[in-house]
Amino acid sequence: MRTLLSGGIVVSMDPAVGDLARGDVLITDGVITEVAERIDAPDAEVIDATGRIVLPGFVDTHRHTWQTAFRGIGADWTFAEYRVAMHGTLKPHYRPEDIYLGNLLGRLEALHSGVTTMLDWFHAAQSPEHSDAALAGLRDAPARSIFCLGGEFGSPDPVDGELRRIRDGVPDGGLVTMALGLRGPLLTTVDVVAADLKVAAELGLRASVHVGSGGANGSRPIAEFHDNGLLRETTTFVHANGIDDDELLMLADAGSSVSISPDVELKMGFGWPMTGRMLAAGVRPTFSIDDCPSAGGDMFATMRTAYVVQRGLDGSLNSRDLLEFATVDGARACGLSARTGSLTPGKDADVILLRADDPTVFPVTDPAGTIVAAGHPGLVDTVLVAGRVVKRDGRLVGVDLPALQARLLESRNRIAAAAGIALDGTWRPPTESE
Template sequence: MKTLVRGGMVVSMDPAIGHLPRGDVLIEDGRIAAVAPEIDAAGAEVVDATGKIVLPGFVDTHRHTWQTAFRGVGADWTFDQYRVAMHGVLKPHYRPEDVYLGNLLGRLEALSSGVTTMLDWFHCAERPENADAAIQALREAPGHSIFCYGAAGPDIEPEVRRVREVLPGEDMALGLRGPVVSTMDETAADVALARELGLPVSLHVHGTGGWPHGDRPIAGMAVRGLLDDRTTVVHGNGLSDDQLAMLADAGGSVSVSPDVELKMGFEPLITGRALAAGLRPSLSIDDCPSAGGDMFGAMRTAVAVERGRLTSRDVLAFATVDGARACGRGARTGSLTVGKDADFLLLDAEDVSVFPVGDPVGTIVAAGHPGLVDSVFVAGKPVKRDGKLLGVDLPALRARLLESRDRIAAAAGIAFDGSWTP
């Protein structure tokens, strides 16, 4: 089956192709077959992209999707308040059905705003049924999803092995317990397990001091050979330049969550310093109780805060091709490159909020928003068209999520109208 996306402004994120003021994209069997100013493809189904920007789907490298039901309640929270609220007060009341609904609605929301590939950093795995519910939701939502099992407790190995049996390696990652909240021996054991099972690892690091390993956790991992090209450090705020260089030398990556890091009082963003150290950062949302769930906002915050160190082209790469590399999918997605999966978006370039579009990259980063996302394609299949998700009963899902939220809030004895201060 052939599909020809015709006549859009093509932002390929492939340096060999560049940006085409007017271009066509040919799709065959779910993959990109050609990108050119004009393509003759007799018999192909035509998608008219006139007045649209065609660009790769976004890649979110770190999102705690299970928390979707409590969107917005943490807009004013510090990190300590978030940790107490979500993990201490609310999480104990989550049932598998609550996890399922949060993950499903959260993944659909991400998809609707253009996130075609997402790593779900799942740390609500106090019972096996919760992990199973999260995975089921990710499977039901269209889009590429990676389940990052957030290890918890003293004996994680049996559960990690169980989950690994039901997920292909490319669809699973291991979220490390440490090194900032566990011993280096535990971190070494977790990394050894991940390597045995062929899993990439992701770990949270932010702040300086106050952790078991002080402010040099990445140096400690480097000494023990625990860093490689499948290591992603989330946040990284406070890491010294030499530790960023160690991560770069090992081929690792960083995932920066601009809105959450700034709101919650982490150290300054490391995007500019990471580039200087030889790392290509990726972007992520983190949590929707505290921040919006779209990559447009993350890009805009990053370039505004790090202006002079970053350009709009840098941050669009962070949100697409660099994110794909961080997820181990650089050969499959992240750019409109021949042979890659046809994961792409059509943005409305005639919307009054962005018209007229001169530089499409600058427009996407400076003024882009989810309302521009007209269409989303995953592996060549439309999952959103004309501004509407396809094949999804959103009213029914909304009703179920509200019931879930209300039950959890009642059990926890909290209000979700902005009056609760953890």
């Protein structure tokens, strides 16, 4: 089967392919086979991309998707309040069905806004059934997803048995793959981290871990990884706000990646996003949403926050940098650079078409600058994942969204009632010290 995306403004994110003011993209059996100014393919299904910006889908390297039902409730929360609310108050009342709906609707929402690849950092594995439901939610969304199974925060309990059980049911090469979510040295012991990494290596899985500076206690998480021989090219460090300069160099030397969530980091007091410092140290940043109770779920806002903050701090970065972080660099951090992240012949056709004729961006003079400075989810007209059209003319294909939304509302209301919290905007969780 062949599909031709015809006549769009092509932003390939591949220096060898370049950008085209008017270009075509040919897809054969789900794989990009040619990108050129004009392609003759009379046997192909034609998707008219006139008035559209054609670029690779976005890559989100860290999202706690199970929390989707409580979108917006934590807009004013501190991190301490978030931990108490989501993990201490609400999570104990989640049933597997609630996890499934959160992951499915959350993944569809990300896809709707142009995120074709997403790492789901799952830390609500209260039972095997909860984990299975999370994975099922990802599988039922027509998107490229990485199920990153995390252990309970602060628990030393081994995860190898559950990790192996789930891994046995996730075939290689599919749209849904796996990773391991490490608890990290701030939440468990170095021995537990080492054991988890050993299992991940045996199973061929990448790892992701939340870290930050130690603040008053002076801990140095990256140095602790380094000193114990645990830094890996296959590990992504989430946030990493405030880590020391020598730790940045340790990350660069190891080839590790970093996932930055600028909106959550700023509003929850983690510190300035590390975008500029990482880049200066030789580490290519990637972007993530983190959690939708506290922040919006689209990559446009994420790029813009990181961009304006860094420009305000030191004037560095340009719009092309931001697009790279959100596409090719994200794909590399997920171990998927051979499959996605750019419009490169030989890669899977994970492609989004943005409306260039929308009044909010018209006329598009500089496509990259327009996407970063003025882009928004309403521009996402068409989405393809591995060559399959999953959103067309602004609507997800084959998804009964009203029915799913009704089920998610029932789930949210039941959990809130069981937890004894109001949904009128007046409830505020106590901090852990209260």
